[in-house]
Amino acid sequence: MSRTISEGADALPGLAETFREYGFSGASLTLISKATGLGKGSLYNFFPAGKKEMMAAVLSDIDRWFEQKIFVPLERTADPAAAVANMFDEITQYFRSGQRICLVGALGMSASREPFAESIAAYFARWIATLTAALTKGNMSKADASSIAEETIAGIQGAIILSRALDDTGAFERVIGQYRVRLLDAISS
C-alpha cells in the first residue's frame, strides 16, 4: 500500500473545495475521498469525528487565513487606507471575483449550520469589528464606521451571490469597486 506519510492538513484544500461546491450535507464521503485523494480509512484516522470535524478543521483554516491576511493588517496598520485597499485586493483574489463562494456565508444559510453557528457569527462579527476599527483610525466617527463596515461586509457577500447567479465576474468587480472607492473616500477626508 502507498504510504505517502500525509497529514490531515494536506486534505484541507480538497475538503474546503468539496464543501464549497456541494455544501455540508451534499459533500458525501465518496466525493471528499475523491477530492482529497484519501480513502475513508485515512479520513477517519485524521478526523475521527467524521464530517463535522472535517468542516470544523476547514473553518479554522479559513479563520487562520483571514486572521493573517485581513484582520491583523486592518488592526495593526498605521495606514488605514492602505489596509482597506489591501483588504479589497485580497478578497477579490480569495473569492476569485465571486466565482468562489464564501463557505462561511453559505454554511450560515443551511440547516447544518447549528454545530458551527458560533464560528460563523464570530467570523462576521470579527470582520465587521476590525474594519470598523480601521475606519475609525481613518478619522471616521464610530457610528459611521460601524454602519459602513456592516454594509460593506454584506455587500461583499451579496456580490458573490450575484456574480455566481449571473455567472459574471464583472458584477463582483463592479460592486466591490464601488465599496472600495466609497471607503477610501470616507477615510481620506
Added chain:
Amino acid sequence: MSRTISEGADALPGLAETFREYGFSGASLTLISKATGLGKGSLYNFFPAGKKEMMAAVLSDIDRWFEQKIFVPLERTADPAAAVANMFDEITQYFRSGQRICLVGALGMSASREPFAESIAAYFARWIATLTAALTKGNMSKADASSIAEETIAGIQGAIILSRALDDTGAFERVIGQYRVRLLDAISS
C-alpha cells in the same frame, strides 16, 4: 384512505420551506413529505419528475410573487420613489428581516443549481433591470441607475446572509435602511 382532494399547488409553501431550510440536496422526500403532509404517492402524482420538478414549481411560484409585488410596480408606476419604497417594504416582510433566506440566491451557490441556472440568472437580471428602469424614471442617468441597482440587489442578498449568520434581524434592517435612503435621495433630487 383520506382523500382531501388536494392540488399540487397546496404543497408549494411546505415545499419552499423545506428547500429553504435544507437546500435542494438536503431536502429528502421524507422531510418534504412531512412538511407538505403529502405521501410519496401524492408527491409523485403531482410532480412526476420528482424533486427537480418540485423545485421548478417553487421557483416559478417565487417568480410569480416577485412579478406581482416587485417587478410590475417598479415598471409601471408613475411615482418611482413610491415604487422603490414599496419594494423595500415588501422585501423586508418577505425575507422576514433576513431570517428567511432567498431560495434563489442560495440555490445559485450550490452544486445542484445547474438545472435551474437560467431561472436563477433571470431572476436577478430582471430585478436589476426593473429597479434600474424605476431609477431612470426618477431622473437618474442610466449608468448611475444601473450601478446602484446592481449594488442594491447585492446588498439585499448580503444583508440576508449577514443577519442569518449573526442571528440578528437588526443587521438586515440597518443595511436595507441605508439602501432605502440612498435610493430615495438619489431620485428625489
Added chain:
DNA sequence: ATCCCTTTGTACCGATCAGTACAAGTCAAT
C-alpha cells in the same frame, strides 16, 4: 348505484449514505 379517473398509502427497488472494523502495509527509531 355504477362508473371512471384521480388521489393516496404502502411496499419495495437498487444505490448510496455515514460510519465502523480491521488486517495489511509503511515508516522512524532503535
Added chain:
DNA sequence: ATTGACTTGTACTGATCGGTACAAAGGGAT
C-alpha cells in the same frame, strides 16, 4: 533487522436515499 506506532485500503453495517409499482380508496358525473 526488529519493533511499535501510525497510515491506508477494503469490506462491511444498518439506515436512508430517490424513485417505482400498484392496489385500495375516494369523488364527481351520470
